[in-house]
Amino acid sequence: MLTQPEDGPIPAEVLAGSVLAEADPHVAGALRWALARAGGEGLATLAAGARSADVDVRRRAVVAIAELGETAPGATEVLVAALDDPDGTVRRHAALALGRQGMTSVVPTLVGMVVEGADDVAAAEVLGALSEDPGCADRILAALVDELAAAPADGAVRIRLAQALVELAGTTGQEVLRRLAQDDDRTVALVASAFVGVLDERAAADGTA
Template sequence: MLIGEVAARSGVSARMLRHYDRIGLVPPTGRSRAGYREYGDADLRRLLHVEGLRSLGLSLSEVARALDDPGFDPAVVVDGLVAAARERRAREDELLDRLAQVRAGAPTAWPDVLRTVGLLRALGPGRTPAARQRAALTTVAADPRDGAALAAALLAEDDPNAAGALRWAVVRAAAAAVPVLVAALADDDAVRRRRAVVALADVDDPDAVAALADAYVDPDPEVRARALLAGGRRGDRRAVAPLVGLVVEGRDDVEAAEALGVLAEDPGVRAEITRRVADAAALADPPARQRIAGALAEVPGDGARALLERLAADPARPVALTATAVLRLRRTGG
């Protein structure tokens, strides 16, 4: 086969075939009387192997070694290619995120784009935590449309001081920040979901409230707890049963009791709280009953007092002492 036929059958250009010949990667078997390259079936098979290896990302020198060196270890090279591909994908994902954040800022002119890009650089991981904190504290005064970029930076922030500044900024740019935070609650990364739910708990926005309610059943216990505490403080009756569950479980039980106290300001909800607490106390072990007795300090009404009187006679002394102390506080108004 002459070079034109090989190019047609393989899809490799004649120019590239000549280059392969010059570097000794795919030399033709022979030459015609007129001096033209002639390729045999074995040459064509080698060419196809070359193209297959190149499609994996191997350089021409690596392809030559793979085909000619008996000691060549393909696993090592493939591992390196996998790492390089993942790095490229991470860079592309980072670029895509940055473009999405720029677009979320609703740019109408190139100065808007450059402003958002400058903010993203100021909040980037290459800056010190103190610099990121300063950038967050000074951004909202410049343009609240940058809430999307602030929210994205918050979801990636490890430093507690910088994260606190970013949450402060996100609350003040909530209109643009909330969609990013709500979307993060569907993320596979529990850490990002935790950061999102903490930020949403501080935002007074209908979409934030709805997203927090959806997070009551999040698979991560910390996300669930943060969402439930925020929902209870906002008077969401749906949080009653799982908040009682937090008290029984001993996870954030003091904060859960405070949230139940907010909910108990509504007489209708108060009756539900008392009923659920009584049901839980009937099945709980002594440490849980003691926490329940303590939580009832936050719940007014005759139903809570009657339950405390029963717990004051509990056979477990710590439970009885806690219930007695709470009853005394209720009588004295303490």
């Protein structure tokens, strides 16, 4: 068990090493919490972990680096490199973290996550935040529409895409959702209709209806 030395706090590099080695998610979460409050220290150890041959270590490293946020100089660069990791979980964690930092280049990865159903709720939320930028909103909307066209008979995919549409800023996805409310798949149509109602309420509350 990791204990605090009597002469001061646990060094960040020791915390980082423990994060990389800890398999218990609850203990790992507490270690990441402590590390995130170390002012960005420990990144060198985590960055090395992100290049480990052990996929579990890489996953833990990327999650911890994501929680350091932009406070740690060099963290963003490590996350960008992780987008090319052979492991899908590593790539997804990196994409979510970078999207939360406002990096729009991860939009295709996030849309892919929605389609695949891998952390799709989190991906849709990040896409919604990125869509606050009108230029990016158009890109996101176009990507979601393309995926709808590519999955005409997959109801589960279409429902996840509808969920992403309703997360977009303002009423960006409203027109597409209205079309989906007429979908041949009854379940998709019902879900889309409900989402149209959500957007109508949002517009009324914002005074844009």
